[in-house]
Amino acid sequence: MAVTIKDVALKAGVNPSTVSRVIKDAPEISEKTKSKVRKAMSELGYTRNAAAQILASGKTNTIGVVFPPVVDKSSQPFFMKILTAINETARKFNISIAIATGHTQHELKKQVRLLYSERRVDGFIVLYAGKIDGIREYLMGNKIPFVLVGTPSDHQNEITHVDNDNELLGREAVRHLAGLGHNHIAFVTDTQEGEVFEERYQGFVDEMKKRNLTSSLLNFDQRFSYGNETAFVIMDDVLSLKVLGKLKEEGVRVPEDISLITFNNSVFGTIIHPFFTTFDINVTRLGAASVEKFLSLLNDNSDYHEKTVVPFKLILRESTQERQGEFKAKHNLQEYGEQDV
Amino acid sequence: MAVTIKDVALKAGVNPSTVSRVIKDAPEISEKTKSKVRKAMSELGYTRNAAAQILASGKTNTIGVVFPPVVDKSSQPFFMKILTAINETARKFNISIAIATGHTQHELKKQVRLLYSERRVDGFIVLYAGKIDGIREYLMGNKIPFVLVGTPSDHQNEITHVDNDNELLGREAVRHLAGLGHNHIAFVTDTQEGEVFEERYQGFVDEMKKRNLTSSLLNFDQRFSYGNETAFVIMDDVLSLKVLGKLKEEGVRVPEDISLITFNNSVFGTIIHPFFTTFDINVTRLGAASVEKFLSLLNDNSDYHEKTVVPFKLILRESTQERQGEFKAKHNLQEYGEQDV
DNA sequence: CTGAAAGCGCTTACAG
DNA sequence: CTGAAAGCGCTTACAG
Incomplete structure (x- = not known):
C-alpha cells in the first residue's frame, strides 16, 4: 500500500504524532526534528490521505460551488471562468472544491444538502444571487457558512457577498x-x-x-x-x-x-x-475574493458578514x-x- | 454531533456492522432487519460520513475531471456543458466529482497528481485528447484508470475513449x-x-x-x-x-x-x-457515456479499452x-x- | 443471517 | 519539545 505517517515515523525515528505535527508545521516542534521528518517524507514520497485527515480533524477543507438551477449554464462564459478562478485560488490555500449543479431548484437543493450532510464540504460559494430561494433558506436556516457571488435581494446584512458595484x-x-x-x-x-x-x-x-x-x-x-x-x-x-x-x-x-x-x-x-x-x-478577482472571504468566514465564526466590492475597468x-x-x-x-x- | 452508524444500531437494536450492511443493501441481511434498520435511519436522519467510508473502504467514489491546460476554457461552451452532464450522471451512481484545472500543463499535472496521491479520486475523465502529454503519460505510466473525451493520437487501442465520429x-x-x-x-x-x-x-x-x-x-x-x-x-x-x-x-x-x-x-x-x-x-451523452465507461473500467480491471462513438444529429x-x-x-x-x- | 473485533490513516488532548 | 493513547465513523474478514 501507499506510504503512511507510520512509515515516515519509523524511518525518521519519531512517533507518528510527531510526523503529524510536522505536516501541519506546528510551532512546538524543533527545527531539527522537522527537517529530519521532512527528509524521510520526501525520500518515501509521502502524501497525506485526505480521507483520514478529514475524518480525524473534522475539517473537510473543501468548498462546494453551487451553480444556478438553470439548464444552460454554458451560454454564459462567466461560470466556467469563475469556476477556474475559484479552483485555482482554492489550491493556493490547499483546499479542494466540489460542485453542485441541477436543472431544477429541487435537484440542486438535494445535491447541496447531500454535500453538506455527508460532510464533504465545510460550506459553499453560491454563484447566483437575487431573491432568496430554497437553497439559501436551507443554508441560512442551518447556519452553514457560505458566500454569495452577486448581491442578494434580502438579508444583505447577514450574508457575506462579493460583487461589482x-x-x-x-x-x-x-x-x-x-x-x-x-x-x-x-x-x-x-x-x-x-x-x-x-x-x-x-x-x-x-x-x-x-x-x-x-x-x-x-x-x-x-x-x-x-x-x-x-x-x-x-x-x-x-x-x-x-x-x-x-x-x-x-x-x-x-x-x-x-x-x-x-x-x-x-x-x-x-x-x-x-x-x-x-x-x-474582473471575474478572476470575483472568484478569488469569494474563496478568501469564505475562508475568513470559516475562521472567525462570529456572525460578521461583509460585502466585497470588486473594481471594474x-x-x-x-x-x-x-x-x-x-x-x-x-x-x-x-x-x-x-x-x- | 451528527448521527452515526452507532446511534442507528442502538436504536434498531442491532450491531453497527449490520447497519453498515444495510446501507450497502447486502443480500445476506434479512428483509425484516433491513426495514427495522431503515426505519431507525430515517427517524434519526442518518447520512453517512463520506470520509469515514472512503477511509474504511479504500474507494473514493469520486472521479477527477481534467480540463485542458489553456487559459480560456470559457470561450467554448462545451466545457461547462460537459461538466454539468458529467456531474449529473455521476450523481445517479452516487459518485462525486472533483476538478483539475491549470493554465499550464505543469500546474495541471501537479493538481492531477495531488488528487490521486491524496486518494481523493479513483481516477479521471480527461476532457481533451490529441497528442500525448505529461498528464496522460503519468496516468498511463501509473496505470491509473481514466477515460478520454476525444480521440487520442496514439495508443488508441489502450485508452478508453468517448467521441463523435x-x-x-x-x-x-x-x-x-x-x-x-x-x-x-x-x-x-x-x-x-x-x-x-x-x-x-x-x-x-x-x-x-x-x-x-x-x-x-x-x-x-x-x-x-x-x-x-x-x-x-x-x-x-x-x-x-x-x-x-x-x-x-x-x-x-x-x-x-x-x-x-x-x-x-x-x-x-x-x-x-x-x-x-x-x-x-450531443455533449450531454458524451459526458454521460464518459462516466459510464469510467465506472465499468473501474469494475472489471482487465486491460480492456474500447471506444464509444456518440451519434450526432x-x-x-x-x-x-x-x-x-x-x-x-x-x-x-x-x-x-x-x-x- | 448477525455479531464482535480489528483496522483504515490520520489528529489531538494529555502527560511528562 | 515529544510520545503514547484514544478516537474520528466507517468496512470487512472471521466466527458462529
Missing part, C-alpha cells in the same frame, strides 16, 4: 457615452429580472437624470425598435451581439450611427467587428465613438480618469 | 451541401492542430473526392479570402460567427450567396441571423440553402434519411 457600472456607462457627446441614450435589456439588471439600470437612470438627458428602456425581442437614440447601454455582451446583428441588418452603422457599450468583457465582445467597448468585471474598443457632428462638451472630458473604480 | 461528421457536412446542389465547397478553419480538425477535414476531403467536387482549405485570419465557393464547412460555431461577420461586411449574403454549415450546436449558433445549420454533437436552420439557379441532382435527394448516425 453594478449601479456604478450603469453610471459609468452613461459617463463614457455622455463624454462622447451622446445625449439620447437607451438602456437595452432582454430581461427585467435580477439584481444585476435592476442595479445597472438604476445607475443608468440616475446618471442620465443628473445630466438632464433623455433616457429610455428598450426591451430586445422580436420587434425591437428604437427612436432617435445615438447610443445604447446593453445589459451584457451576448445580448450586444444580437443587437449588433439586428442593427447591421437594418443598415445602421456601429459606431458611426449608434454607439454601443456593454458589460462583462467575455469572448463575445471580440467576435464580430466592431469589437465592443465593455466593462471588464473600462475596455475601450470599437463600438463607441464621439457623436457625429457634435462638439464634445468640455466638462465631460475630465472624467476619463475615473475608469478604474 | 468526426470523419463522418465531415463527410455528412459535404453530403448535406452537395445535396443542395453545391459543388464548390471550402473547409474553413482557424486551427490546423488537433484530432478534431484533422478528422473533420479528412472526412470532408474524402467525400468531396468521392463526388469529384472541387474542394479547398481556407484559413481564417486577418486577410481571409476565397474563390468561387458557394458553401463553407466551418470548424465550429464560434468561428462561424466570425466568418459570418466578415461575409456580411463584404456584402455577401448568407445563405443566398454562400451557405454555411458548422459543428457543435452551441449557443453561438443562434445569436445572429441567419442561425446556423449545424451538427449537434443535423440541425437544419437558416444558413444553408439550395445553390441558386441550379437543379438539385436527383441522386442527392435520397440521402436525407441518414442525418442521424
Whole structure:
C-alpha cells in the first residue's frame, strides 16, 4: 500500500504524532526534528490521505460551488471562468472544491444538502444571487457558512457577498457615452429580472437624470425598435451581439450611427467587428475574493458578514465613438480618469 | 454531533456492522432487519460520513475531471456543458466529482497528481485528447484508470475513449451541401492542430473526392479570402460567427450567396441571423457515456479499452440553402434519411 | 443471517 | 519539545 505517517515515523525515528505535527508545521516542534521528518517524507514520497485527515480533524477543507438551477449554464462564459478562478485560488490555500449543479431548484437543493450532510464540504460559494430561494433558506436556516457571488435581494446584512458595484457600472456607462457627446441614450435589456439588471439600470437612470438627458428602456425581442437614440447601454455582451446583428441588418452603422457599450468583457465582445467597448468585471478577482472571504468566514465564526466590492475597468474598443457632428462638451472630458473604480 | 452508524444500531437494536450492511443493501441481511434498520435511519436522519467510508473502504467514489491546460476554457461552451452532464450522471451512481484545472500543463499535472496521491479520486475523465502529454503519460505510466473525451493520437487501442465520429461528421457536412446542389465547397478553419480538425477535414476531403467536387482549405485570419465557393464547412460555431461577420461586411449574403454549415450546436449558433445549420454533437451523452465507461473500467480491471462513438444529429436552420439557379441532382435527394448516425 | 473485533490513516488532548 | 493513547465513523474478514 501507499506510504503512511507510520512509515515516515519509523524511518525518521519519531512517533507518528510527531510526523503529524510536522505536516501541519506546528510551532512546538524543533527545527531539527522537522527537517529530519521532512527528509524521510520526501525520500518515501509521502502524501497525506485526505480521507483520514478529514475524518480525524473534522475539517473537510473543501468548498462546494453551487451553480444556478438553470439548464444552460454554458451560454454564459462567466461560470466556467469563475469556476477556474475559484479552483485555482482554492489550491493556493490547499483546499479542494466540489460542485453542485441541477436543472431544477429541487435537484440542486438535494445535491447541496447531500454535500453538506455527508460532510464533504465545510460550506459553499453560491454563484447566483437575487431573491432568496430554497437553497439559501436551507443554508441560512442551518447556519452553514457560505458566500454569495452577486448581491442578494434580502438579508444583505447577514450574508457575506462579493460583487461589482453594478449601479456604478450603469453610471459609468452613461459617463463614457455622455463624454462622447451622446445625449439620447437607451438602456437595452432582454430581461427585467435580477439584481444585476435592476442595479445597472438604476445607475443608468440616475446618471442620465443628473445630466438632464433623455433616457429610455428598450426591451430586445422580436420587434425591437428604437427612436432617435445615438447610443445604447446593453445589459451584457451576448445580448450586444444580437443587437449588433439586428442593427447591421437594418443598415445602421456601429459606431458611426449608434454607439454601443456593454458589460462583462467575455469572448463575445471580440467576435464580430466592431469589437465592443465593455466593462471588464474582473471575474478572476470575483472568484478569488469569494474563496478568501469564505475562508475568513470559516475562521472567525462570529456572525460578521461583509460585502466585497470588486473594481471594474473600462475596455475601450470599437463600438463607441464621439457623436457625429457634435462638439464634445468640455466638462465631460475630465472624467476619463475615473475608469478604474 | 451528527448521527452515526452507532446511534442507528442502538436504536434498531442491532450491531453497527449490520447497519453498515444495510446501507450497502447486502443480500445476506434479512428483509425484516433491513426495514427495522431503515426505519431507525430515517427517524434519526442518518447520512453517512463520506470520509469515514472512503477511509474504511479504500474507494473514493469520486472521479477527477481534467480540463485542458489553456487559459480560456470559457470561450467554448462545451466545457461547462460537459461538466454539468458529467456531474449529473455521476450523481445517479452516487459518485462525486472533483476538478483539475491549470493554465499550464505543469500546474495541471501537479493538481492531477495531488488528487490521486491524496486518494481523493479513483481516477479521471480527461476532457481533451490529441497528442500525448505529461498528464496522460503519468496516468498511463501509473496505470491509473481514466477515460478520454476525444480521440487520442496514439495508443488508441489502450485508452478508453468517448467521441463523435468526426470523419463522418465531415463527410455528412459535404453530403448535406452537395445535396443542395453545391459543388464548390471550402473547409474553413482557424486551427490546423488537433484530432478534431484533422478528422473533420479528412472526412470532408474524402467525400468531396468521392463526388469529384472541387474542394479547398481556407484559413481564417486577418486577410481571409476565397474563390468561387458557394458553401463553407466551418470548424465550429464560434468561428462561424466570425466568418459570418466578415461575409456580411463584404456584402455577401448568407445563405443566398454562400451557405454555411458548422459543428457543435452551441449557443453561438443562434445569436445572429441567419442561425446556423449545424451538427449537434450531443455533449450531454458524451459526458454521460464518459462516466459510464469510467465506472465499468473501474469494475472489471482487465486491460480492456474500447471506444464509444456518440451519434450526432443535423440541425437544419437558416444558413444553408439550395445553390441558386441550379437543379438539385436527383441522386442527392435520397440521402436525407441518414442525418442521424 | 448477525455479531464482535480489528483496522483504515490520520489528529489531538494529555502527560511528562 | 515529544510520545503514547484514544478516537474520528466507517468496512470487512472471521466466527458462529
